[in-house]
Amino acid sequence: MDLRQLEYFVAAAEERNFTRAAERVHISQSGVSARIGRLERELGAELFDRSARTVTLTVAGKAALEHARAALAAAGAVGRAVGEVTGLIRGRLTVGMVVGCTLTPLFDALAAFHEAHPGVEIALLEDRSDRLLDGVRTGAVDLALIGTATAAPDGLESLTLISERLVAAVPAGHPLARRRQVALRDLMTHPIVCMPPGTGLRAVFDEACAEQGLRPTIALEAGAAQAIADLAVRGLGVAVLSASMAETYRDRLTVRPLVDVGTPALLALVWKGAHNPAVHAMLVHARREFRDFPGVRPQAASGGS
Structure with missing residues (x-):
């Protein structure tokens, strides 16, 4: 063998x-x-x-x-x-990336790593955040960019890149567009367009609804922010997005913060220790590329190495 x-x-x-x-x-x-x-x-x-x-x-x-x-x-x-x-440094580095990622600093970090360590084969895997987390825990994925509701996934180390509030986004003629403030309860009489289960944003939304005993009607699910926004523009539901996701679509959608969702949606790099020299080197490049990125702060989970 x-x-x-x-x-x-x-x-x-x-x-x-x-x-x-x-x-x-x-x-x-x-x-x-x-x-x-x-x-x-x-x-x-x-x-x-x-x-x-x-x-x-x-x-x-x-x-x-x-x-x-x-x-x-x-x-x-x-x-x-x-x-x-x-x-x-030689071998293979498997980097996971949440579906729909458009963070150019991550791509810059990969390019800088490849230039510095041409002997390492880079594999890029795109998937849902929950599956990427499983991959990091089993060792199938060395380092992953995920959406998450917690800054320190159990047993892993992490670097938070984005931390921001959830928002509701609707077209101009929608009843919620006339409100100055929107709460979760205001969404319950409307169909909702959201990320699917297994994503960080959906985890934050589901947990917030559960805390208030609310049962939203998820009419449509999509893995990319653009698809969610496009569906909302066409009147198929209220889009639930993060603030930066919705910012791009302010010319077509009215955006209102969800005032009673206190837990932010996070985008973070996660890994299971940095004993692998390739992982350690990649983290050096990632920190360098993201150092001026808003909201970056490292978190180490208890039990992580």
Whole structure:
């Protein structure tokens, strides 16, 4: 067996889907299936139950998973140890990015990192914030830019980049456009257009509604601010966005802060310790690019290293 086989096996086990595993390791689905099939033949046991739409680990697969992770971690440690001695950083850095991200300082940080460390292969993964958090915790993602309702996700370290209030945005003729102040209760008689579950903004909104015992009507969900704004412009619902998201659309929408939502929506970089030299170096570039960005403040979660 080789490390690539183990990498593909771990990816398929964590994604529970060969297609998503193939996207994660950047090869075709047939390539993932072939390598895993070869590994199964070498081990003399099936590692996955492929009878359902979602692949699941067999008993043998569960027994092999932690050992495969340990083998990959050990191989990575060998490269890092040599790199620390020689002053070189090599390997692979997987950076997660929340869907719809348009923060140019992040792209500038990636470019500066790539120029400084050309020996590191950079993989960029776009997904929902909750899935990216899971990826950081399992080690599938080294560093991720997420939307969150808490500045310090449990067990992780973080750097808050944006902290801002939620707003309601409606077209000029909407009844809420005539109000000077808008509270959550004012939204309850109107359909709402919002981010989907699993996003930081939606978590803040849902928690605020739950605190007041309110049950909003979520008419439509979209993962990008532009889509939410465009739907609101067409009268399909009240857009719930963060202040900076809504700012771009003030020529078409009337924006009102939600006065009784005290918890801000956050955009943050999160990681699970910086023992990997590539993660540490990337954080140096990220802090440099974001140093003049409004509201940046580091947070370390209890238990984070």
